Amino acid sequence: MQHMRFFAVAALLAGLAWALPALSQDEMERVPNTVFPSPQRSEATFKHDEHNDKAGLFECGVCHHGETDGKADPTFETPGQPCVECHPVEGAPGRTPLMRAYHRQCVGCHHDAGNGPLTCGECHN
Numbered sequence: 456m457q458h459m460r461f462f463a464v465a466a467l468l469a470g471l472a473w474a475l476p477a478l479s480q481d482e483m484e485r486v487p488n489t490v491f492p493s494p495q496r497s498e499a500t501f502k503h504d505e506h507n508d509k510a511g512l513f514e515c516g517v518c519h520h521g522e523t524d525g526k527a528d529p530t531f532e533t534p535g536q537p538c539v540e541c542h543p544v545e546g547a548p549g550r551t552p553l554m555r556a557y558h559r560q561c562v563g564c565h566h567d568a569g570n571g572p573l574t575c576g577e578c579h580n
């Protein structure tokens with residue numbers, strides 16, 4: 456009986472491991488807000504791949520920039536590195552705090568492009 460249970464658990468774990476890669480950006484529909492201690496709004500709508508296809512954004516570094524000499528560097532791409540690692544929620548000396556970083560990036564581009572949502576409820580819905 457004991458080994459039967461082992462196999463059932465092993466099969467379950469194998470199934471989960473198989474399902475995990477499917478939870479990558481392919482499936483991202485909203486920007487996670489779990490790093491904010493007490494979120495005031497719903498997570499912003501953002502169908503990662505679909506959004507980027509529609510908007511014609513093929514350079515990951517447009518959003519996932521790296522850092523050179525304390526400045527954002529789009530040629531040094533950091534896809535998958537959470538924004539909060541460089542933009543703490545409360546900010547830090549010389550660092551744009553996380554909420555402002557998101558708003559500048561998302562709303563800033565929509566504003567400049569004359570396309571994409573600008574009002575709170577269009578993203579936080």
Ligand code: HEC
Nearest residue numbers: 486488491494495496498499554557561562573574575578
């Ligand atoms: C283009 C999309 C977009 C628009 C427009 C936008 N936001 Fe956000 N906002 C985000 C993203 C992305 C985050 C980061 C995490 C998340 O909420 O998904 C965020 C985070 C926040 C946060 C911090 C997390 C929380 O829930 O407490 C607040 C507060 C917030 N937004 C309020 C606003 C308000 C108020 C407006 C309108 C003046 C607004 N946002 C407009 C995309 C947007």
Ligand code: HEC
Nearest residue numbers: 478479480486487507512514515517518534535537538539
């Ligand atoms: C319009 C902006 C934008 C573009 C362009 C973009 N991403 Fe993202 N991506 C995001 C945001 C925002 C997140 C969430 C970041 C966070 O949680 O800190 C994210 C998250 C990710 C994640 C983590 C997924 C997860 O579920 O944790 C990966 C991997 C990723 N992006 C890869 C890419 C790759 C590869 C490209 C280029 C083909 C790309 N991204 C282009 C905005 C963008």
Ligand code: HEC
Nearest residue numbers: 518521522525526527536538541549550551556557559560
């Ligand atoms: C490897 C570190 C790093 C990562 C990861 C990173 N950034 Fe940055 N970012 C910087 C640095 C350094 C600057 C310049 C100093 C500052 O304003 O914080 C910057 C600047 C910015 C600015 C310009 C602020 C302004 O005043 O106009 C925005 C917007 C921004 N980042 C958004 C994001 C978003 C959104 C993500 C995640 C998709 C992200 N950053 C990921 C390092 C990073």
Ligand code: HEC
Nearest residue numbers: 486499500501506509510517560561564565568570571572
């Ligand atoms: C570099 C430019 C750029 C950045 C950065 C950007 N967007 Fe967009 N976004 C667009 C454009 C362009 C459209 C309009 C696409 C179309 O429908 O033609 C758009 C459309 C949208 C839409 C409408 C639905 C859709 O998917 O077409 C949502 C929601 C949205 N953006 C959310 C976000 C959020 C949240 C962020 C930040 C995490 C973000 N965007 C960052 C350019 C950008």
